[in-house]
Amino acid sequence: MNEPWTAPPGDGTAVVPIGDVxxxxxxxxxxxxxxxxxxxxxxxxxxxxxxxxAWWLIPRGSANPTAWLWHQLQPTVVVRTSGSLIVPHAARSDGLRWVKPHPWGGTYLAQPERLAAVLTLLRSATAARRASVSPFYARGDTDAGPG
Known part of the structure; x- marks a missing residue:
């Protein structure tokens, strides 16, 4: 399902090309x-x-920015198939770092369909929450307290 890829060992960072793996x-x-x-x-x-x-790595070729899977999530979610990314090494714990799920099986590449489904769910939930909150309207005088 996912191509094998692991973060470099150590606690530094590396500039890695996007689109190779x-x-x-x-x-x-x-x-x-x-x-x-x-x-x-x-x-x-x-x-x-x-x-x-935040950035997730997905198998090469699965991030076509015009595919419906990703297109519906723009502009909040951006997919990249070229360029480079600063990647933290596996043991890095401050600043730019890996945030691992619990439990984690050691796979660094996300399944694109599953990631897109979760991002779509979060987008829908955020939109529903925004729609249910009525705007604040000032009522009455601006003076506070008993009068």
Whole structure:
């Protein structure tokens, strides 16, 4: 299902080309936290808390940005099939790092259909939540307290 690929050993980072072994799915870091809680994606995300971004690696050729699977998630989710990505080494624990699901079977590449399904679910839930919150309207005078 997933091609074998592992993060480099150590605690540094490496610039790795996108599209040689894997493609990339990018989303807000907050999304990665929700994906991890749902436990439906068995691969870790690369998270950069300073940028507030997260990246999942998926098998090469499965991130066609125009495919309906990914197109419906734009612009929040971006897929990349070329370029490069700074990848943390396996033991890195600060800053740019791997955030692994529990339990984790050691696979670094996510299953694209499963990842897209979870991202779609999260997008739908967020849209439904926004639609159910009524806007605040000021009522009466602006003075507070008994009058």
């Amino acid at each position: 894997w493609d990339v799915v990018e989303a807000p870091a907050e999304t990665a936290a929700w994906v991890r809680q749902l436990r439906r994606v068995e691969a870790p995300a690369i998270v950069d808390p300073r940028q507030g971004r």
